[in-house]
Amino acid sequence: MLTYSLLAGLLFGLYFSLVGLGLNLVFGVMRIVNLAHGDFLMLGAYCAFWLYTLFGVDPVFAIPVAFVLFGLVGLPLYYLLVPRLLAARDPEMLSIILFFGLSQVIEALATIAFGTSEQSIPGGDLGRALREGWGRLTGHEIESGPVEIFGQSFPSAWIISGVASLIAVALVYLYLYRTRTGYLTRAVMSRRDEALATGIDVNRVSAIAFGIGIALAAVGGVFAPFMLGSITPAMGVDSTVVSFAVIVMGSLGNPLGTVLGGLVYGVSYMLVQSYLSSWANLLPYLLLIAILLVRPSGLLGKRVRLA
């Protein structure tokens, strides 16, 4: 039981890292709190759901679709909302109010469009097209059943989700540390005023980061039917709270600290699910309070908490 909980916790932890990654990138670059983060995750989940339901598209292929689509939504949304926010006297407080409003609007529109019923995608259908393609290519079928690790069985969707989350984290790392726009992004994260003084086009860099942040939320949403069981238009708020717990634990403003926060949250989540399941819904709030009381700068201890 303990081994299962720990391993499942690590898989969920990787997924929660992906869920929080975009939120932390946006906070790190803009120092604004995107309370609609979970709602973009919910929209990403519905994107995968409708592609699957209407066209039979394997949710794995919904990943690039969701990333590009929501990245493209994020760019104009940035120019519509954020520069005005940042020009305000208290952009952090204003961002909380504005994005809370946006979150409510998205949830209301999604409820009108999709209804309130819970929706899901069968776990075995995640990666089915890839398995079939591999089978045709090599003549060896890959089973869609559970995968065994250290003698414990896990749904294949959890493994795919964990691997995809690791790839997403690695790509964000490569973007931030190996590309020109990436280190301009880190410069803005380090000192926005100095970035302006150095002649960096801060709005362009921030818009790209905002687009990537929302795109990552949507990609997290693609895996929501498999990791969270089902999706509804109301799931955004819970996803935002979980994202906050993860990034506060890791380190606010440090996207890579999200991984640590995600793993700690994931393992705690599975341990509570296994041994005290009725407490599971309280976990993000309890962890948030505990970390703020004991180590307010997060586990990595970076001094960036301004909001």
Next chain:
Amino acid sequence: MPTETPLLSTRAVEARYGRMQVLWGVDIDIQPGETILLLGANGAGKTTFLKTLVGLLPASAGVISFAGEDIAHLRADKRMRRGIAYMSELGVFPDLTIEENIRIGAQALSTRAARDKAEDMYALFPVLKEKRSGLASSLSGGQRKMLGIAKALAADPRLLVMDEPSAGLSPLFVGEVVRTLGALRGRGLAMLIAEQNIGFLGIATRVYVLEGGRIGFSGTVAAMEGDEALRKAYFGLK
């Protein structure tokens, strides 16, 4: 007084924070290769003027021209690409490495040219080369100023604008910064140094004194030394 077309010229520049006007009709001229010292006490409007020059604060009135082009409407990044580099009081990104700081200074160049530019900067500031992979936050105050200068120079500017390069430094390090900037003269680079520290007079071609947001004096170092009120204010002489 120089007569050729100025590299940078401001006429009747005004700036304000909300309703509070900070600059009042500021006129300055900088010729190519000149080193101008902008002296002024705290609150005189030096930083505001520099921010207005480089595009971090909009001028509420007046004309700013660079190499004959009106740049008052241009954003900071566009002005940088025209050849104006700004070194703020902080001057560096503390969470980035020394190499990354210099590369960011050279952001307008191609990747290869930026790499070459970083090597040029290491030749100019060997102490930075030894620590190129270290974070800027690990440098001493004087070394950070060197990095700030290297980062600004990496942009290949025609005008280097500096806000109090002596801020937070001990007299020993101030001397080091003055020597470094002195060594940059004669390369065709114009410099505008906003300072309270008269230690920079030795490298200045001309001096402007900003008082209450207005230019109170402009002239050569010798003329400034001959002005009794300024002698009292800046040299502590009676």
